[in-house]
Amino acid sequence: MKTNFKLFLILLVFPVLLPAQNTYPEWFLFPGKYSDIVTGYARRGGSTVSDAETTWCAFKSCVAMGTLYRYQDMDQVHSDYYYNYSPDELKKIKGNLHPVKGSFTALNMITQDFIEAFSTNPDLKVSIKKIHVKTINRPGWLNKYPFYAENGYYYGIGEYTSRYNKIDAWKKAEDLAIFNIMTGLAVQYHTVMIETQNNRQDTMEKVQAQKVKYLLRNIRVMERWMDIEKDMVYVLIQIPKNDVISPLLNK
Numbered sequence: 001m002k003t004n005f006k007l008f009l010i011l012l013v014f015p016v017l018l019p020a021q022n023t024y025p026e027w028f029l030f031p032g033k034y035s036d037i038v039t040g041y042a043r044r045g046g047s048t049v050s051d052a053e054t055t056w057c058a059f060k061s062c063v064a065m066g067t068l069y070r071y072q073d074m075d076q077v078h079s080d081y082y083y084n085y086s087p088d089e090l091k092k093i094k095g096n097l098h099p100v101k102g103s104f105t106a107l108n109m110i111t112q113d114f115i116e117a118f119s120t121n122p123d124l125k126v127s128i129k130k131i132h133v134k135t136i137n138r139p140g141w142l143n144k145y146p147f148y149a150e151n152g153y154y155y156g157i158g159e160y161t162s163r164y165n166k167i168d169a170w171k172k173a174e175d176l177a178i179f180n181i182m183t184g185l186a187v188q189y190h191t192v193m194i195e196t197q198n199n200r201q202d203t204m205e206k207v208q209a210q211k212v213k214y215l216l217r218n219i220r221v222m223e224r225w226m227d228i229e230k231d232m233v234y235v236l237i238q239i240p241k242n243d244v245i246s247p248l249l250n251k
Helices: 002-020 048-060 087-093 140-144 166-185
Strands: 023-025 038-042 061-071 076-084 105-108 113-119 130-132 147-150 153-161 188-197 202-217 220-227 232-240
Touching: 023 105, 038 048, 038 166, 048 061, 048 087, 048 113, 061 166, 105 166, 113 166, 140 153, 147 166, 153 166, 166 202, 166 220, 166 232, 202 232
Parallel strands: none
Antiparallel strands: 023 130, 038 113, 061 076, 061 202, 105 113, 147 153, 153 232, 188 202, 220 232
């Protein structure tokens, strides 16, 4: 009886929650309007502040390393990258990131997915107006995908499918936007052999590996946009040119 009641409740609430998954606060869609803001994500009731603290440290200064693998005659199939940031900076920021009043937002109550804005300024105010992404025109910066330079800044555009978890999609798009800046400037190319197996035989296939290693500082998320029809999310990242440093750029 309890199981049937829970199922009935989910079916009753689901149509109400579904449109809300495509509605976001203005501060989230246009974070570039604020000079001191970082987004904290939480899945399954996790901590938005913990996520915001690690993001704040990585965006302030990090060593970004990674590899992008491409199979022959195929699009991107796998990427492996990570950010190293100072553990001392993480200790310093703990307790010094303040939740922005009214910014806590539920993206999906069923899966307990939340976003929240944080700032080192305890008095910062942001617009909490809710906007349905369908009302926002396709941004012009998408025409410059995946990377461009302008007015002393590098801009990277990341995209990822939103068919599954929205938080995973937004975070993955952020990472890919940063990766696109790095690969747009300089990479090391290598060719590796990957063994593939099928029911009949094992084969070896050449895979192109693009390796990057950078020191990045003052990373900012400027805008976010969602294409509902294509089930894709897009993120625009900005980094000052002087804060993108790599030995690869000197070669």
